[in-house]
Amino acid sequence: MSTPILRFAPSPTGLLHIGNARTALINWLFARKNKATFILRLDDTDLMRSKQQYEQAIYEDLKWLGLTYDRIEWQSKRLQEYEKAADALKSSGRLYACYETPEELEFKRRRLLSQGRPPIYDRAALNLTTEEHDRFLKEGRKPHWRFKLMPEAISWKDLIRGDISFEGENLSDPILIREDHSPVYTLSSVVDDIDFGITHVIRGEDHITNTAIQLQLIEALGANSKDFTFGHVQYLLGEQGESLSKRIGSLSLRQLQEEGYEACALASYLVKLGTSEDISPALSLDQLINEFDISHVGRAAPRFSKNMLDRMNARLLRQQSYNHIQARLAEEGLHYIHEEFWNTCHGNIDKLMDLKHIWNVCTQELTPRIEDASYLEKACKSLPLEPWTSETWIIWTQALKEETGRKGRDLFMPLRQALTGEDHGPEMKELLPLIGREKALKRLQGKVA
Ligand code: GLU
Numbered sequence: 512m513s514t515p516i517l518r519f520a521p522s523p524t525g526l527l528h529i530g531n532a533r534t535a536l537i538n539w540l541f542a543r544k545n546k547a548t549f550i551l552r553l554d555d556t557d558l559m560r561s562k563q564q565y566e567q568a569i570y571e572d573l574k575w576l577g578l579t580y581d582r583i584e585w586q587s588k589r590l591q592e593y594e595k596a597a598d599a600l601k602s603s604g605r606l607y608a609c610y611e612t613p614e615e616l617e618f619k620r621r622r623l624l625s626q627g628r629p630p631i632y633d634r635a636a637l638n639l640t641t642e643e644h645d646r647f648l649k650e651g652r653k654p655h656w657r658f659k660l661m662p663e664a665i666s667w668k669d670l671i672r673g674d675i676s677f678e679g680e681n682l683s684d685p686i687l688i689r690e691d692h693s694p695v696y697t698l699s700s701v702v703d704d705i706d707f708g709i710t711h712v713i714r715g716e717d718h719i720t721n722t723a724i725q726l727q728l729i730e731a732l733g734a735n736s737k738d739f740t741f742g743h744v745q746y747l748l749g750e751q752g753e754s755l756s757k758r759i760g761s762l763s764l765r766q767l768q769e770e771g772y773e774a775c776a777l778a779s780y781l782v783k784l785g786t787s788e789d790i791s792p793a794l795s796l797d798q799l800i801n802e803f804d805i806s807h808v809g810r811a812a813p814r815f816s817k818n819m820l821d822r823m824n825a826r827l828l829r830q831q832s833y834n835h836i837q838a839r840l841a842e843e844g845l846h847y848i849h850e851e852f853w854n855t856c857h858g859n860i861d862k863l864m865d866l867k868h869i870w871n872v873c874t875q876e877l878t879p880r881i882e883d884a885s886y887l888e889k890a891c892k893s894l895p896l897e898p899w900t901s902e903t904w905i906i907w908t909q910a911l912k913e914e915t916g917r918k919g920r921d922l923f924m925p926l927r928q929a930l931t932g933e934d935h936g937p938e939m940k941e942l943l944p945l946i947g948r949e950k951a952l953k954r955l956q957g958k959v960a
Contacts, residue, residue: 515547515710519580520700522554523565526763527572529815530715530755533781534744538713539578540782540803541742550707551580555587556699572764576774577796584707586699593694596702596732597656597687605731606687608654609636610647632657632683656688658697658728665723670713670742671808677723685724701725705734713742742805745785750816762815771862773839775799776824785813792827794835825861839863845870855901855945859937872931873945879954880928887929889915891955897948904940929955 519535521527527535542549551573555561573580600606611619620630636657639647647654666676687698700721704712712722722741729736749755755762767777779792782799786807793799828836833850836857840848843863848870856869871877881887893910895903912922927939930951936942943951953960 515542515545516550516708517542517547517711517713518550518552518584518704518707518709519578520552520554520714521569522557522560523562523569524557524560525565526568526760526765528759528764529762529767529777529781530747530759532572532576532764532777533747533784534713534715535573535578536576536778536782537742537744537805537808540800541711541713541805543800544803547711548581549579550582550584550709552584552703552707553586554696554700555585556590556593556694556696558587558693561587568765572768575768576764576778584703586703589699589703589706590694592702592706593699594692596698597694599733600658600687600731601656603731605659606656607637607659607684608639608644609657609686610639610652610654611636612652629681630683631681634659634684653690655686655690657684658687658724658731660684660724660727663727665726667722667726667741670711670740670805671745672716672719672743672810675719675722677720679723679727682720682724687728697721697724697728701728701732704739705729705732710738711740711742713744716743716745719743744808745810745812747784747815748812750814750818752814755815767820771843771864772820772824773827773863776827777820779827780820780823784815784819785809785811790819790823792823792830794827794830821861828860828863829858831857836863840866843867852945855941856937859941869937869942869945872933872936873942876959877932877954878959879930879957880932881925881957882928883925884957886915886917886925887955887957890926890929891952894948894952894955899944899948901940901944904943907943926955929957 517538519538521531521535539549541547551569553566553569555566597606616632619633623630637659660679660682662678662680664676665679666674669675685695685697687695689695703709722743726736726739729739747755749758764777768774775795776792778796778799780790782803783790786809788802788807793802833853836853840846840853840863845863845866848866852866852870856866860866860869890907890911893907893914895907908922908926912918915922923939924934927936928934930939930946931942946954950960
């Protein structure tokens with residue numbers, strides 16, 4: 512078998528969000544698993560909405576996620592190819608000129624719907640005489656062009672959804688060329704997929720009907736639709752099964768990166784979400800590639816939960832060795848976190864940046880919170896001598912318990928407040944050795960230390 516070729520084809524009209532990212536990941540993992548070529552195709556033919564800044568963001572966000580590609584293609588550089596394809600379709604009678612205005616089309620659509628019929632274009636333009644064409648053109652109307660679908664059954668075996676079938680006559684002839692001559696995605700995508708020798712098209716489920724149309728278009732352009740395998744990735748839903756469309760902006764890769772998530776935790780979560788696999792983090796993308804099996808990607812729409820992502824992130828950090836995390840620490844400006852500190856604290860953080868706070872509590876000056884000075888005085892006296900381990904806290908508080916009769920919150924909270932200035936935080940048995948005896952004594956005495 513020749514090398515498979517895949518592509519991820521975002522439009523640079525906005526930031527990549529978790530839905531796009533999931534499609535990109537599944538594409539990429541499938542490509543890497545199958546030693547395929549992976550192309551990043553920028554669907555930038557919409558000149559009004561495509562922006563350089565979004566293109567740049569796509570490069571950066573894919574890089575952050577770790578998704579590499581073998582080459583980039585820009586649709587805006589291939590307009591001539593689309594025109595050639597349109598000419599060929601015109602010559603073979605599969606592309607026909609239409610003159611209806613948007614208002615006229617809307618009127619037709621409503622009338623059909625009110626009759627309880629599907630809003631399929633009536634092909635009125637196919638019956639225009641030469642005189643009528645001329646009259647429209649003289650009136651200054653510019654044609655848009657529709658692809659004439661064949662009234663045939665269309666079916667394919669979808670990589671993710673299994674057997675799918677459509678009847679050509681139940682579909683509306685799609686517009687391929689707009690009034691301003693610009694090609695519609697339906698055409699440009701097929702031209703590229705044929706020219707680039709794409710073997711597997713993995714994309715969002717909003718393209719299922721497009722696939723039915725494009726299978727006929729592929730044949731009409733002289734290629735073999737059997738050379739293509741399609742897979743449609745489901746939309747993500749919110750935690751309660753609600754649509755994410757309104758919130759999707761705040762679930763951009765950019766935003767999640769800024770919120771301090773590890774790319775690999777997000778990747779693990781997005782890939783395993785909705786699969787039958789255990790939702791546990793992979794420590795690297797290589798591990799995800801090894802584990803990846805497209806047949807595990809379910810058909811039902813998976814639910815995305817930020818809480819689950821948080822847990823995934825925390826689990827990933829808990830499993831990371833110091834060696835492995837060092838580069839990330841440096842990236843976050845946390846180069847001062849040494850191995851011992853990492854080993855002590857990484858089980859207690861949700862995000863890498865949480866370390867900064869713990870570091871500050873352990874090493875920088877803070878004002879202790881003193882609510883019961885006499886109890887803290889006793890605590891000072893029974894504070895064990897160094898060297899300290901994670902046992903020290905237990906030994907110390909056990910002794911205090913016996914001495915004072917305190918227990919639970921009364922026993923622990925005043926110590927935490929004095930030692931950290933806070934009510935909450937990582938486990939004190941881990942923090943205490945990092946704070947050290949000298950600082951601890953001062954803080955228990957209410958001194959800034
Ligand atoms: N630009 C299209 C999208 O983002 C690409 C779809 C495809 O992969 O064909 O939905």
